[in-house]
Structures are given as structure tokens and as C-alpha cells.
Amino acid sequence: MASTGQGGSPYKHPYHLVDPSPWPLLSAFAAGLLVTGIILQAHYGMMWPLVLGAAGTLACMFGWWRDVIKESMTPGVHSAVARLGMRYGMILFIASEVMFFVAFFWAYFHFALYPEHVSGATQAIWPPQGILTFDPFHLPFLNTLILLLSGCTVTWAHHALLHNDRKGMIVGLALTVLLGLIFTGLQAWEYAVAPFPFRDGGVYPSVFFLATGFHGFHVIVGTIFLAVCLFRAIAGHFTPEKHFGFEAAAWYWHFVDVVWLFLFVSIYWWGAGEIAPH
Numbered sequence: 001m002a003s004t005g006q007g008g009s010p011y012k013h014p015y016h017l018v019d020p021s022p023w024p025l026l027s028a029f030a031a032g033l034l035v036t037g038i039i040l041q042a043h044y045g046m047m048w049p050l051v052l053g054a055a056g057t058l059a060c061m062f063g064w065w066r067d068v069i070k071e072s073m074t075p076g077v078h079s080a081v082a083r084l085g086m087r088y089g090m091i092l093f094i095a096s097e098v099m100f101f102v103a104f105f106w107a108y109f110h111f112a113l114y115p116e117h118v119s120g121a122t123q124a125i126w127p128p129q130g131i132l133t134f135d136p137f138h139l140p141f142l143n144t145l146i147l148l149l150s151g152c153t154v155t156w157a158h159h160a161l162l163h164n165d166r167k168g169m170i171v172g173l174a175l176t177v178l179l180g181l182i183f184t185g186l187q188a189w190e191y192a193v194a195p196f197p198f199r200d201g202g203v204y205p206s207v208f209f210l211a212t213g214f215h216g217f218h219v220i221v222g223t224i225f226l227a228v229c230l231f232r233a234i235a236g237h238f239t240p241e242k243h244f245g246f247e248a249a250a251w252y253w254h255f256v257d258v259v260w261l262f263l264f265v266s267i268y269w270w271g272a273g274e275i276a277p278h
Contacts, residue, residue, distance in 0.1 A: 014081035016071070023064035030056030042199060065228060072245065073237065083244050090248045094255050097218070101259055104211040105266065111203055112271055118203050131204045132195040132276035136268040139190050143183055144264050147219075150179035151257045154226065154250050157233075162240050166233070173230040173246075176253070180223035187216050195276035208267060215259055222256050225249040 034057050037050030072078050078086075111117060116124040123129050134140055157172025191198070196205045229246045232238060238246055 014079040015085075016077055016079065016082040021064070021067065023060055023067070027057070027060040027064065030060050061224070069232065069237070069245070072242075078242070078244070083242075086244055086248070090251060094251060097255060101211070101214070101262075104207070104214065105262065108207045108211060108267060108271070111207065127204050127271065127273035128202055131202070131273060133271070133273045134190070134195070134268060135275045136264065136272050139186060140264055140268040143186050143190075144260065146179050146183045146186070147257050147260050150176045150183070151254055153179065154253050158246070158250050161233075161238055161243055161246065164240050166236075169238070170230065170233050173226060173233055177223055177227050177230055180219055180226065180253075184216060184219055184223065187212070187219075211267065212263060215256070215263060218256050218259070222249070222253045225252060 030053060032053075033049060034053030037046075037048075037053040040046040041050045112126045115126040115128070118124075118126075118128055127133055153172045153175040157169045157176065160166075160168030160172055191209075194205075196208075198205065198209060226249050229238075229249045232245065
């Protein structure tokens with residue numbers, strides 16, 4: 001048994017030494033299989049790698065988060081210094097996600113600003129000839145309002161937590177999760193009625209589904225993240241002084257909101273062409 005330091009910590013220093021864990025390696029393999037499954041399903045109709053990759057990724061998320069929650073509930077392990085390090089880590093993670101989406105916007109604006117670079121195009125116009133686009137102030141605008149409202153509810157939940165209002169925190173989190181699910185459902189419906197094909201439609205559908213699809217994936221991850229926080233809030237895991245798990249989820253959700261605003265303005269609104277009939 002390790003000796004206990006100040007504040008009930010099992011260490012004689014304020015840092016947290018992570019125990020050996022299988023989750024980073026397993027998560028890498030599961031995520032790799034998930035991406036491979038997406039490619040195989042899109043090109044060859046193979047569904048089982050996608051299902052297996054998604055199930056493996058969810059299982060790794062569950063196992064990894066379970067271990068982190070256990071750590072956070074162990075007195076003295078997540079010290080003030082350790083929590084500061086986790087904040088820096090979350091900030092760097094979100095920064096890497098920003099650059100991830102920069103690549104998608106770069107691809108979109110490259111062809112939107114220089115449509116003559118579109119292979120096989122007979123006219124240098126954007127969107128390409130024959131492409132009908134969404135009405136930006138129809139379903140996309142509704143989804144924008146939903147995400148903005150969800151940003152308000154998660155901020156409400158955080159404010160309630162800081163004021164030790166457990167009921168307000170739970171209600172705010174529950175509403176945020178519900179709004180995330182509604183957004184995902186509406187985006188799935190949008191894809192189902194899209195006026196351009198998912199496959200073999202040219203460069204516009206490629207950049208559209210790549211950018212909005214990966215954003216939708218991040219919404220799903222963020223919704224799961226917040227749902228875990230909701231269950232933890234019901235279990236009484238968070239206090240006004242110690243709630244980094246919820247804080248990280250709120251940061252991630254605000255990042256998702258901001259990315260969607262850029263998507264709405266640049267792809268749906270600025271990049272709109274001939275509007276498809278509703």
C-alpha cells in the first residue's frame with residue numbers, strides 16, 4: 001500500500017501517475033477499424049467492419065471513461081495540479097480538433113473560390129453546374145437554432161452547478177442531451193432528402209458530406225459525453241469546487257457549436273446555389 005500524502009493522496013507529490021491501461025491502444029485499433037469500415041461501406045457496401053468498429057469504439061469509450069471516473073472519485077488523486085494539467089490537455093485536444101476542421105474548410109474554399117480547379121467542369125462556377133443546394137433558412141437554420149439553444153442550456157447547467165443548484169444542473173444537462181439528439185435526427189433526415197447523391201456526385205457532395213458528416217460525428221460524441229455527465233450529476237459526483245469532467249464536456253460542446261456556425265455561414269448560406277424545392 002502506497003503511503004498517503006497531503007489531502008489523502010496516495011502520492012507524496014501533487015501529480016497523478018497514470019496506471020498502465022489497455023484503452024489507448026485498443027481505442028486506436030477500434031477507431032482505425034471504424035474509419036476503414038466507413039470507407040468499405042461507402043465504396044463496397046460492406047457493413048460489418050463499420051458495425052464492429054463502432055461497437056469497439058463505444059466499448060473503449062465506456063471502459064476508458066469508467067476508469068477515469070473511478071480515478072476522479074479516489075480522494076487526492078485528481079489534485080489541483082493534476083486538474084490543471086487535464087485542463088491544458090483538453091485545450092490542446094480542442095486545438096487539434098480545430099485544425100482537423102481547418103482541413104475541411106480549406107478543401108471547400110479551394111474549390112469554391114477557384115471553381116476552375118474542379119476536374120471535368122465545363123463552367124467555372126460554384127456550386128458546380130447541375131448541383132441544387134439546400135435552402136439555408138429551412139432545415140439548416142432550424143438546426144442552427146437548436147445547437148445555439150443547446151449552448152445556452154449547457155451554460156445554464158454549468159452556472160447551476162457553480163451555485164450548488166443540483167436540480168438546475170440536471171435539468172440543463174438533460175435538455176442539452178435532448179437537443180443534441182434532435183439535431184442528429186434532423187441531420188440524418190437532411191441527408192436522406194439531400195438533392196445531391198452521397199456517392200459519385202462530384203466534388204460538392206464530397207466536401208459537403210465530409211465537413212458536415214464529421215461535425216455530426218462530433219455532435220454524437222459530445223452528446224454521449226454530456227449524457228455521461230448527466231448520469232454522474234444524478235449520482236452526485238460533481239461539486240462546485242471539483243467538476244472538471246463536466247467542464248471539459250461543456251468546452252467540447254461549445255467547440256461543436258462554433259464549428260457548426262462556420263459550416264452554416266460558409267457552406268449552407270454563402271455557398272448556396274440554385275435552391276432545391278422543399
